[in-house]
Amino acid sequence: MTIETRLPVKQEQDIVTARQTARAAASQLGFGAIDQSRIATAVSELTRNVIRYATNGAGDIVIREVSSERGVGLQIVVSDEGPGISDVNQVMQDGFTSGHGLGLGLSGTKRLMDEMDLQTEVGIGTVVTIVKWRR
Amino acid sequence: MSVPVIQVGSCLIATLTEEIGDAEALDLQETLNSRIEKSSATGVLLDISVLETIDSFLGRLLNEITLGARLLGAETVVAGMRPAVAMTLVELGLKLDGVRSTLDAERGLALLGQHLNGNSHT
Numbered sequence: 001m002t003i004e005t006r007l008p009v010k011q012e013q014d015i016v017t018a019r020q021t022a023r024a025a026a027s028q029l030g031f032g033a034i035d036q037s038r039i040a041t042a043v044s045e046l047t048r049n050v051i052r053y054a055t056n057g058a059g060d061i062v063i064r065e066v067s068s069e070r071g072v073g074l075q076i077v078v079s080d081e082g083p084g085i086s087d088v089n090q091v092m093q094d095g096f097t098s099g100h101g102l103g104l105g106l107s108g109t110k111r112l113m114d115e116m117d118l119q120t121e122v123g124i125g126t127v128v129t130i131v132k133w134r135r
Numbered sequence: 136m137s138v139p140v141i142q143v144g145s146c147l148i149a150t151l152t153e154e155i156g157d158a159e160a161l162d163l164q165e166t167l168n169s170r171i172e173k174s175s176a177t178g179v180l181l182d183i184s185v186l187e188t189i190d191s192f193l194g195r196l197l198n199e200i201t202l203g204a205r206l207l208g209a210e211t212v213v214a215g216m217r218p219a220v221a222m223t224l225v226e227l228g229l230k231l232d233g234v235r236s237t238l239d240a241e242r243g244l245a246l247l248g249q250h251l252n253g254n255s256h257t
Binding site: 012013015016019020023033034036037038040041044045048094105107108111112 | 153154155156157158187188189190191192217218219220222223226227228229
């Protein structure tokens with residue numbers, strides 16, 4: 001049975017639920033301890049962004065098993081209907097912060113995962129898709 | 136659910152679990168600061184051996200707890216970080232410059248004991 005779970009991201013406690021669900025899915029797919037930690041941490045960063053910055057918009061997270069020529073992977077899609085990001089290149093830089101953190105959220109997440117895609121539109125929202133392939 | 140803080144001698148000990156959210160982590164920081172003030176504790180041991188995820192928020196807070204406690208005269212040791220967590224923190228780019236860590240709680244208490252010149256277990 002393939003894994004696919006959708007969870008709401010509305011309040012702070014959802015960050016914990018999201019990362020625990022992602023970790024459980026990674027474990028179920030046979031990812032090792034270090035990859036489980038990378039995935040859980042990446043999910044924690046992305047869902048926190050939704051709570052922090054998309055406060056007036058609903059967010060959700062989809063955790064699903066994917067497959068390609070690279071084998072089996074875990075894909076996580078975090079979307080929100082928040083304000084969007086006006087300068088994507090800027091937010092992807094290490095150390096860039098809008099004032100609430102260390103500025104490692106997005107750039108750090110990219111380093112932890114194998115793939116990362118960010119789609120955003122000002123006033124509409126942001127969708128971040130990350131993938132980790134099982135080694 | 137708040138993180139319980141116990142006192143053994145002049146050392147405050149807290150165990151962080153996987154369920155710790157942002158609110159609980161901030162609450163722990165406040166609790167530790169007020170407990171240091173009330174008890175004159177000179178050591179803080181944060182046992183993170185069962186913690187499987189440290190993201191940039193919690194990492195930053197561990198740094199802040201350490202620096203804040205130091206200003207109040209208490210040294211903090213973070214004990215029992217899992218290898219997977221350590222690797223993830225490095226990749227994330229988080230620098231825990233102010234944080235002293237040990238392999239496990241026993242070594243953490245020993246380190247705090249040295250810091251107190253052996254007064255910690257009396």
